[in-house]
Amino acid sequence: MAEYNFIEIAKNAKIASKKLAVLSTDVKNKALLAIAEALDAKKDLIFEANKVDLKEAEGNISQAVFNRLKLDENKMRDMIQGIIDVYELDDPIGKTLLQRSLDTGLVLSKISCPIGVLGIIFEARPDVISQISALAIKSSNAVILKGGKESVNTNKAIMQVIQSALGLVDGFPDNVLTQVYSRDDVKEMLAQDKYIDLIIPRGGNSLVQFVKENTKIPVLGHADGICHIFIDKYADFEKAKKILIDAKTQYPSACNSVETLLIHENFTKKNELLAALRDVGVELIFNPESWHKEYSDKILAVKEVASIETAIEHINTYSSGHTEAIVTEDRENASLFMSAVDSSGVYHNASTRFADGFRYGFGAEVGISTNKTHARGPVGLEGLTIYKYTIQGNGDIVADYVEGRKKFNHKDLI
């Protein structure tokens, strides 16, 4: 049984979020540096905790999960560098997104502000804690984190180091970051739509699906990554080969790896292309049981299509809305594909593997979203913000406008 009351935690996070909303960039940046320094100073303590987790997990989890769970000097360096990177990003809060004079002396502004309280549910990747904590602090959001049980000791150690660092930062509010550990906390978190404004699940398909099915809180993320590459009749063979091999083999378990190859029936080098894929160890499946399957392995479903329209229709039917690419030398086909395909990323002559916040130059990434609202594609700090409208008046009333004594005279000031 947990030694805490989840609703109290959620309430306190909400209170903290209001204090964060008015916190200066300076204090937020000091907090980030303090965390980076503390992680470096106390990394041995974290490695010790990690060893306990690794020992308990050994034999019970797959090698892939074991690798994600394991922290070493390299990962710790990346964690610390990730915090420094967020420190160096512009403060996304308090930006004037629009400023408009409605009439003389009546000015409307649209100002970026934090969302409020984020609920983060992640699996066996303890490095998520520092990454999300840094992003949350910089964007003035409070956050409640729930990690996987495999990494509970590591997670506790990391959070302890972070909290003790934050405790020494003048003016930094309490309860900005809270971690919960019990399995029931996931259910509790998903029910707290009164206090939690956004849920970000970081993990496999089934976790994300479960979260989406079980909450009224907006969820930012993606379940599947069923990415497609369409080799047009007018494709360049060398580009097609290079892009397909990269998108399938460079990191097959990544969500932006290709799962389905659509190939125009009149592409003359079709057989050479398929042979090239087999040569690098890709297994080709011509009649898959489902076009919805994410292989996350060196396996590729292949379909011949009679036209670019059929390819687009296939993608818009079976894609998870993540990332798709066309390989063609025909500008018109490229342009049709890019406007008609309804996915968060649509590429021409480039590998689907580019779908990533760091590669896009966002500096840091919350995750990749396949949502059709709020934020789509790789989400950076901006995805953790919303805005409010302010009006600066001088005793202005609506009756003057409704009754014709005054007239609006909208004029953008920036």
Added chain:
Amino acid sequence: MAEYNFIEIAKNAKIASKKLAVLSTDVKNKALLAIAEALDAKKDLIFEANKVDLKEAEGNISQAVFNRLKLDENKMRDMIQGIIDVYELDDPIGKTLLQRSLDTGLVLSKISCPIGVLGIIFEARPDVISQISALAIKSSNAVILKGGKESVNTNKAIMQVIQSALGLVDGFPDNVLTQVYSRDDVKEMLAQDKYIDLIIPRGGNSLVQFVKENTKIPVLGHADGICHIFIDKYADFEKAKKILIDAKTQYPSACNSVETLLIHENFTKKNELLAALRDVGVELIFNPESWHKEYSDKILAVKEVASIETAIEHINTYSSGHTEAIVTEDRENASLFMSAVDSSGVYHNASTRFADGFRYGFGAEVGISTNKTHARGPVGLEGLTIYKYTIQGNGDIVADYVEGRKKFNHKDLI
């Protein structure tokens, strides 16, 4: 029983949405003009249908609902003008929101695109149909509309006129607008998260609350409008009086009318201010049963507070996140209030009644949102869009960057 299958309708709307996504501005604008002309030419047919509804409703509904249901020449002129206004707005689709060179010959663009399929649930206001249809067409979204049963004849007549106009527009796809009429359709609509991307409820508190409680689809809107005005110790009496009277009496049933007056205990003209409110027929309640109540009438809950901090805390606890105002001559207090109050609109020395898309200069309004994600405050066409990322490459692969043969060189092009 309905003579149609809701899932078929939803599927067809999804198909239509893909065609809309690539439709030219020209065809969309022709469709808008055709609708405006047809409504003007066939308004008598619509007035006839409206009379049937009015006759059936008489005695069974309140005067306010009757007034909303009733169409006359003035309302029809506004409906038609509303469509022309949307026609004149810039196309919100296909805008380049960001363009960044990732490396030589590798260009990332962020392009605005439609959300997909909108589900609109509205009560006895048949003019919503033309307004939402125009906004949906301009933003390339398909829409399924479900109106109130009181206006079913009017709704059918309006939709018939719109559909026959659209049928004559060259290149305009079928099934962009569909109306459903059965009560069960609301439940069906809320369940179609596979086909419907966003639900917009337009109606009273209980409708919006019901929708939010019963769907996994994102909902854009607001349930309550519990707006606050805080009269600071440093308030100017004349401004306070003018703003309060406007915000409470100019249109008491509007969602942006004030419901709670917070007044600093050291504001010297407190009694005069309360007397002025009573003079214009406002009933003051000093110990309301709940601070969460929306009166929608000339009733105002009043609370004395000892400090601006208490006022802010009260608002952040009880507000519905719609619109709040501070009346003060003190710049620091105004600035604190505007950054600390977490609502979609926060005003200094202006009436809360300004919270409105037309007054903000958006040209048209989908509604007002109190969401913390996607769109907040009065929502214009932009709230019906999302974006996709495109990459234009030339055979580019990620392995070149991971293995150090190439380096990203992010440079914004616009």
